[in-house]
Amino acid sequence: GAGVSQSPRYKVTKRGQDVALRCDPISGHVSLYWYRQALGQGPEFLTYFNYEAQQDKSGLPNDRFSAERPEGSISTLTIQRTEQRDSAMYRCASSPRDRNSPLHFGNGTRLTVT
Amino acid sequence: QKEVEQNSGPLSVPEGAIASLNCTYSDRGSQSFFWYRQYSGKSPELIMFIYSNGDKEDGRFTAQLNKASQYVSLLIRDSQPSDSATYLCAFGDNAGNMLTFGGGTRLMVKP
Numbered sequence: 001g002a003g004v005s006q007s008p009r010y011k012v013t014k015r016g017q018d019v020a021l022r023c024d025p026i027s028g029h030v031s032l033y034w035y036r037q038a039l040g041q042g043p044e045f046l047t048y049f050n051y052e053a054q055q056d057k058s059g060l061p062n063d064r065f066s067a068e069r070p071e072g073s074i075s076t077l078t079i080q081r082t083e084q085r086d087s088a089m090y091r092c093a094s095s096p097r098d099r100n101s102p103l104h105f106g107n108g109t110r111l112t113v114t
Numbered sequence: 115q116k117e118v119e120q121n122s123g124p125l126s127v128p129e130g131a132i133a134s135l136n137c138t139y140s141d142r143g144s145q146s147f148f149w150y151r152q153y154s155g156k157s158p159e160l161i162m163f164i165y166s167n168g169d170k171e172d173g174r175f176t177a178q179l180n181k182a183s184q185y186v187s188l189l190i191r192d193s194q195p196s197d198s199a200t201y202l203c204a205f206g207d208n209a210g211n212m213l214t215f216g217g218g219t220r221l222m223v224k225p
Contacts, residue, residue: 033213042118042202042215043158056212091157099210100146100165105157 002026004106006092012112013082021077021109025094032075033103034067035091043091049075050098082113118216120203126222133190135201135219140184143208147179149188150202152218158202162188193223 005024013019025032031050035043045059051072060066064082069075079086089110093103117140127133135149146165150158164170164177164186176189186205190197200218207214 031211035215040217042120042204042217045212045214048212050211100206101210102148102160102163103204103213104160107157 006106010110018080023075023092029094030098031095033093037089087113120216123220133193135188137203139205144205146206147186148204152200
């Protein structure tokens with residue numbers, strides 16, 4: 001079966017532009033997480049969903065960041081008015097249950113803001 | 115604020131030795147604990163998970179959990195050069211959700 005799929009793999013954008021990062025989780029997985037990972041550091045939690053409901057968005061850095069999962073499957077992380085400090089690897093992960101369940105990561109989207 | 119502490123390393127061990135990786139966490143209510151391996155330029159991949167105090171073995175890997183001390187470790191027996199990677203520990207919150215990751219320990223296994 002297919003794993004977690006993220007697109008695009010690489011995104012280069014100019015400062016001030018909006019970007020949308022897509023995540024297609026493993027089919028049937030209940031929970032979907034977004035993380036951001038800087039080089040040499042562990043993944044930093046951004047937000048997560050159970051089904052279509054956003055359970056926790058406390059990790060979103062500011063109100064330029066938002067996420068949705070309208071039908072409980074594919075999710076989009078949107079960053080408005082991008083800034084250079086937003087440059088990072090953005091990782092999506094899904095898990096089959098809504099608690100105490102391992103995460104399966106996608107390959108990530110490398111965002112570069114110039 | 116939930117915190118996970120890991121020694122960033124690098125931890126260098128000779129091939130065939132036991133590698134011991136350690137992690138402490140701040141949330142006493144955590145129920146689930148995970149070890150991930152991340153090769154350079156790749157995504158984290160799950161190695162083991164543990165929910166109960168004590169040891170859990172899977173092949174060359176043993177996870178050890180001590181909730182009273184808020185400590186989890188990973189032992190890798192008969193270390194191989196292919197084990198060279200960054201090892202991330204993670205724990206869930208007291209509802210079993212929202213995994214918090216440590217910064218990772220870089221392991222180098224020398225032939």
